[in-house]
Amino acid sequence: MRGNDVAFAFGAMLFVAAAALTTFLVGNEYPFFAGYVILQYIVLAVAWTILGGYAGYVNFGASAFFGVGVYTSVFLAKAFGAPLLVQIAVAAAVGGFLGFAVGLLTLRMKGIFFSIATIAVTIIIDTFIVNWKYVGGAAGIQVVRPPTMAPFESYVKMLFVVQAILVVIAVATARYIQNSRIGRGLQALRDDELAAECSGVPTLKLKLLACVISGALMAAAGAPSPMYLQYAIPVAAFDLNYSVSALAMSLIGGTSHWLGPVLGAVLLGVTQQWLTVNISSAANVLLLGVMLVVFVVAAPRGIIGLFVRKKSEKTP
Amino acid sequence: MALELKIAGVDAGYGPVKALQGVTLEVRAGETVVLLGTNGNGKSTLMKVITGQVRPTRGTVTLVIDGQSHDLTQLPTDAIVDLGVALVPEGRRLFPKLTVEENLTLGAFRKAARAAIAGNLDFAYESFPVLKERRRQLAGTMSGGQQQMLAIARAMMSSPKLLLVDEPSVGLSPLLVAQTITAIGELKQRLGLTVLMAEQNFHQAVRIADRGYVIVHGEIALADASVAQLRDNSIVKELYLGGVA
Numbered sequence: 001m002r003g004n005d006v007a008f009a010f011g012a013m014l015f016v017a018a019a020a021l022t023t024f025l026v027g028n029e030y031p032f033f034a035g036y037v038i039l040q041y042i043v044l045a046v047a048w049t050i051l052g053g054y055a056g057y058v059n060f061g062a063s064a065f066f067g068v069g070v071y072t073s074v075f076l077a078k079a080f081g082a083p084l085l086v087q088i089a090v091a092a093a094v095g096g097f098l099g100f101a102v103g104l105l106t107l108r109m110k111g112i113f114f115s116i117a118t119i120a121v122t123i124i125i126d127t128f129i130v131n132w133k134y135v136g137g138a139a140g141i142q143v144v145r146p147p148t149m150a151p152f153e154s155y156v157k158m159l160f161v162v163q164a165i166l167v168v169i170a171v172a173t174a175r176y177i178q179n180s181r182i183g184r185g186l187q188a189l190r191d192d193e194l195a196a197e198c199s200g201v202p203t204l205k206l207k208l209l210a211c212v213i214s215g216a217l218m219a220a221a222g223a224p225s226p227m228y229l230q231y232a233i234p235v236a237a238f239d240l241n242y243s244v245s246a247l248a249m250s251l252i253g254g255t256s257h258w259l260g261p262v263l264g265a266v267l268l269g270v271t272q273q274w275l276t277v278n279i280s281s282a283a284n285v286l287l288l289g290v291m292l293v294v295f296v297v298a299a300p301r302g303i304i305g306l307f308v309r310k311k312s313e314k315t316p
Numbered sequence: 317m318a319l320e321l322k323i324a325g326v327d328a329g330y331g332p333v334k335a336l337q338g339v340t341l342e343v344r345a346g347e348t349v350v351l352l353g354t355n356g357n358g359k360s361t362l363m364k365v366i367t368g369q370v371r372p373t374r375g376t377v378t379l380v381i382d383g384q385s386h387d388l389t390q391l392p393t394d395a396i397v398d399l400g401v402a403l404v405p406e407g408r409r410l411f412p413k414l415t416v417e418e419n420l421t422l423g424a425f426r427k428a429a430r431a432a433i434a435g436n437l438d439f440a441y442e443s444f445p446v447l448k449e450r451r452r453q454l455a456g457t458m459s460g461g462q463q464q465m466l467a468i469a470r471a472m473m474s475s476p477k478l479l480l481v482d483e484p485s486v487g488l489s490p491l492l493v494a495q496t497i498t499a500i501g502e503l504k505q506r507l508g509l510t511v512l513m514a515e516q517n518f519h520q521a522v523r524i525a526d527r528g529y530v531i532v533h534g535e536i537a538l539a540d541a542s543v544a545q546l547r548d549n550s551i552v553k554e555l556y557l558g559g560v561a
Contacts, residue, residue: 200397
């Protein structure tokens, strides 16, 4: 176990170092522009898996949390000229708080009822932002990037590295939860909530915790977005596409292991970027649908499931 | 060990539906008490009231351990498990996609139970050898009888003092019902447990019972009856033999 932890920490550092190094070696900005989006989806998908995969509460509210992250940044930038790190930290706090509130209100519902309630959350918050003139309302708002920080030559490259660090934080969190008692408790309540309660699993507490962590990570993923696009508009920030993508990436990768959503997000994210450039941006939505259908039929437990099943078949 | 469960004047229900009305019941240390009644009379609701999963609208549920009184209506389920109360839920409610051993480990989720996990696991395998043979098998793929054994063994993993068993006979053949009831009786003897068992199979349940209660439409119709009284009682005959007195 400890050896694994060291290997994981080493891998994580290597990943961030490699991400940072490439920004100096590669001059062209486009790979980082596209890479940022993929990294952002990894964070979203991993965060989604903590509640949707481990706990089995299928959440369609990823776009709500993402959008809250976006608009927390917009507000902080406009009101205080807050630096990027503050924006991300506050966005995570707001996302976590929202997760707590949403969890308290909706976690008594199960299955499809919970999922529908989370869609409603997206619509409610979207409506609120559309009518909040200070952050631009429905027309959106222009965001001026602060000057680029020292070692980086362009803002997009810096955001790429920031998002890579968020990926590490999200994955480390998911991995910790999965290997801890929290993860086993969530797994138990996913299988049978009443039985979990009878075994002394504090189900409501664990579900709330999953909601808070998942919400905080999703909002953090969205926080750098206004600086990345130099623009924020509710239609884009609360796009249901984020919810669907986070869900699809997790399901395609497999929700039983933290590596699942990472694989799913990389696979889908890379393909989508490729399609957007080579065919059209509409094609990537089609791809999402087709891949989801293929995986539900051929690998219902995702890419990870293909490997895990083989292992369990060997040991009778 | 001094232990006493006192339920007094409990009303409980689901929204406008009243499932229990004025239920009073007592279980004392070392006893096996059966709660008899056919389907839909409130047996499971009473079990859920004791474990804090359904909150009563009136009345008290008190667990006295070594002179210390605990108000179960104010405690969350996990804290009640910590006090030494374990429920074998109706219909077994295993974690079907987890293995037998994982199911058992989850039974010891609480901090206090984790300290005793190795000993309790050995005890479970010794009490139910079939579970040891199948410890790597997914719980959902076992037969009904084996699943019932696992459900009981899982509850035992938290080292309970008071074992609640809700309808252990559901979905089992007569032979397996007899085996299950015998297993509960043996566990109780070996560990000095206190048992409250809700059951509708009268003849099997009274085999291991010290006392019994009969519940009809959410009210206790016959309280604190000895086994002999239960056998002779007209309410029991009406319930189980369709009014042939």
